[in-house]
Amino acid sequence: MTSAAEQEAVPDHAPERAGPPVWPGAPTPLGARCRVGPDGVAGTNFALWAGGAEAVELCLFDPDGTELRLPLTELTHEIWHGFVPGIGAGQRYGYRVHGRWDPWTGARWNPAKLLLDPYARAVDGDFGDSGLPPEVYGHVRDWPQQHVADTVRDERDSAPYVPKGVVVQDDDDWSDDRRPKTPWQDSVIYELHVKGFTRLHPDIPEHLRGTYAGLAHPAAVEHLVRLGVTAVELLPVHQFAHEDHLLRRGLRNHWGYNSIGYFAPHAGYSSSGTTGQQVGEFKRMVRALHAAGIEVILDVVYNHTAEAGELGPTLSLKGIDNRGYYRLQSDARRYADYTGCGNTLHVVQPQVLRLITDSLRYWVTEMGVDGFRFDLAAALARSMHDVDMLSPFLAVIAQDPVLRRVKLIAEPWDVGNGGYQVGAFPPLWTEWNDRYRDAVRDFWRGALPDVRDLGYRLSGSSDLYAWGGRRPYASVNFVTAHDGFTLRDLVTYERKHNEANGEGNRDGTHDNRSWNCGVEGETDDPGINALRLRQQRNLLTTLLLSTGVPMLVAGDEMGRTQGGNNNAYCQDNAIGWLDWTLPDAPGRAQLLALTRRLLALRHDHPVLRRRAFFSGRPQGADGLRDLAWFTAEGAEMTEPDWYAPTATLGLYLSGRDIPGRDERGEQITDDSFLAVLHAGSRPLDFRLPGPPWAETYELVVDTGRDDQSAPPGTEHPGGGTITVAARSVVLLRVRA
Structure with a gap:
């Protein structure tokens, strides 16, 4: 335990002045909520979970920083609560929580420290620009024996140096809002x-x-x-x-x-x-x-x-x-x-x-x-x-x-x-x-x-x-x-x-x-x-x-x-x-x-944002798969090709019978695409897969071009060869 000498300090007490009464209020919802209390009196209900605390004070602040401390005496299921009549939106507040100071068992209560309500819906104030002052630490930060610094409780008041919670009154029902609700795949x-x-x-x-x-x-x-x-x-x-x-x-x-x-x-x-x-x-x-x-x-x-x-x-x-x-x-x-x-x-x-x-x-x-x-x-x-x-x-x-x-x-x-x-x-x-x-x-x-x-x-x-x-x-x-x-x-x-x-x-x-x-x-x-x-x-x-x-x-x-x-x-x-x-x-x-x-x-193109995984299996009598991989020679990749060092990969995405249906319940279909990724340092001649994959391809994207304002739009026959620039991607659409 901390000795009396270690804890000796002069507490900074808040000025005393008459404040409003604190009625019992309700333990839910947590936080500060404007509401109408008994007899139609408007005010704010404050509720704070503080399971092991011995006492809780609600602290209200005037615009000039004057503090008013109001004890919360109601405790329900570890929630301290009270209703304060006359308190409304814009009121700045915080809490002081009393309890044991015993860092060796994890107990770090210190009522000298003003605490932000975890449920505060708005926060006013900041910490300044030159560093956190020692007053905002629960322990004596400037204690000369650094090895025990966090075990000595600091009795200085932190209220002038920390942000405050703000009571917010907001009854927006979002009736005029329309959420986009975009599906994940899109x-x-x-x-x-x-x-x-x-x-x-x-x-x-x-x-x-x-x-x-x-x-x-x-x-x-x-x-x-x-x-x-x-x-x-x-x-x-x-x-x-x-x-x-x-x-x-x-x-x-x-x-x-x-x-x-x-x-x-x-x-x-x-x-x-x-x-x-x-x-x-x-x-x-x-x-x-x-x-x-x-x-x-x-x-x-x-x-x-x-x-x-x-x-x-x-x-x-x-x-x-x-x-x-x-x-x-x-x-x-x-x-x-x-x-x-x-x-x-x-x-x-x-x-x-x-x-x-x-x-x-x-x-x-x-x-x-x-x-x-x-x-x-x-x-x-x-x-x-x-x-x-x-x-x-x-x-x-x-x-x-x-x-x-x-x-x-x-x-x-x-x-x-x-x-x-x-x-x-x-x-x-x-x-x-x-x-x-x-x-x-x-x-x-x-x-x-x-x-x-x-x-x-x-x-x-x-x-x-x-x-x-x-x-x-x-x-x-x-x-x-x-x-x-x-x-x-x-x-x-x-x-x-x-x-x-x-x-x-x-x-x-x-x-x-x-x-x-x-x-x-x-x-x-x-x-x-x-x-x-x-x-x-x-x-x-x-x-x-x-x-x-x-x-x-x-x-x-x-x-x-x-x-x-x-x-x-x-x-x-x-x-x-x-x-x-x-x-x-x-x-x-x-x-x-x-x-x-x-x-x-x-x-x-839904083929580029599929909602189901590719199967890699043939989709029809012609043997086309929903996903196929090609070498630079235009041949489908075999297992050894996946293990061989290469800087080039061809990816064919079939738009035939994409999993899922549209809003009318009809099967989704789309264009098919061939993407060629070439990370090599020299240009590459890539043979385009011929029928049944495609009769003709249209070049849609070529990252090797400096001008990207419009698609190239050139066509290439299936089975023919295109030159892919060093370190570039080309995307081709299969022409029907």
Whole structure:
């Protein structure tokens, strides 16, 4: 236990003044809800789960920062609650939770620390720009004996230094909203950052750039519509905090993977205010995207919080019930860390599972979103220690009448033992397929020993997902993501260049699977720049012709660069923002035009977005299969061909009798296509398969051409030979 001398400090008591009465209220719903109480009196009901607490104080704040503390005396099923008449929307509040201070057993209650309501629907305030003050830590951070620093309770008041929750009154029933409801097989995901996407957009008014309203602006929506994507996947928009080590280096957390409020849209992205206005602004953004036929998917971080490990700040859950919310080691002073961020939420605990599912349902039913991408989803699927696909979290999602109907995307790994789970998530779930990313990158940089793995990835990864009734769209295919090189940097750098992060270039992965085309970094060499543009076209074309759900990263279609930074999580500046002048540079407009054309082609042809796996079996008397593979000699590949070193692969997709029926119940049919991927350094003569595969082919895409504004449109006879440029893709349509 901590000695009296160690804990000696002068408490900072709030000024005493008369406050409103606190009526019993109700234990549900959790959070702060405006309602009409007894005798028709309007007010707000406050409810907080704090299982092991000895007492809870509700703290109300005036605009000038004056604090009023109201004890909550009602306790029902570990929920402290009370109704305060006269309190309405816009009221700022927090909690002080009393209990034992005994870090050796995981008990870290400290009423000197103002705590954010985990269910707060809006958050007002920030931590400043020069680092987290010592007052926001539950322990004495500046104790001279560092080895006992986290065991000494800090008695200084944190209220002046931490954000506050805001009471929100919102009765929107979404009656005027029309959700797009795009089927999975038709989906194209566009990963973007709310601020980074619009911060430099010249056609968006300055005061709206970098905000929810900026993303809802017609100029932003028009780009998405013209591009042809069906969903935006927003990097985290839950309220998040900036890490102390970043603030002290003059940086900020840009990506937002440091959540502290799972119900509150991040206030920093609001143009209209932070005392509840951010909620309405977020909803208007969703409506604008829905009106354009675009779904909204949130990247959510329920695996850890911004409170980090035992040396981290006390902002919310740590001070409410540390043992009830976080996974602790056998030495309960320490945290179990499956996330690499210092802590891991203990999802097996009922109250934690309730927090997460209540949050998810809230964003679907009241904020209008259409799905979620779960960061480090394997950490959520752990039962006691091991990843368990029958875990409480996955079981609850599977039976929930709201959540089982939205799009669910897993990042199927975490950093703990046994955390890599690609292909293992159950039906209902799709997954980020990093094996697709690695195979495609390796092929185009000339590092694949053969094309066996590439064949699986191009055709939907049946080796990973053809079980349990899963479909090809269980694979979210991507070549780049927010984490790692941009597409342009992937062909410009072989080494990471993260010096601007201030960590000695130690952060970020070393395994980039990139190729700089002969020179590290930007160059004036026209030959190398032409090759880099062609490689970008190759990677984009491969992605958008592959079976599965493609995911693009904002700016890749225009050649965005981060200067070789493969971990730009702290670059809230030009490194992390999209440069909208890129299409003016040579070759960038053609890259954008090709991306639009490929997405239109995918939209028009169901053979490119199949809802069932290929069988590889003959479909008729002529022996044509729904999927066939060809060598450069125009012969079907045999088993030895799959094991032989090669830089060329021909892929024939048959549009005959595609599985599924249209809205009238008729069998779906389509054109057939032949794609030739050639990663060799020299041009190649490729013999086109003749009858019965095709009498004539029409050239639709040729990435070897610099001009991508229109399809080539040339025709070639089946059985004839075409010349495929070095390192290029050609796509041919079978002419009837």
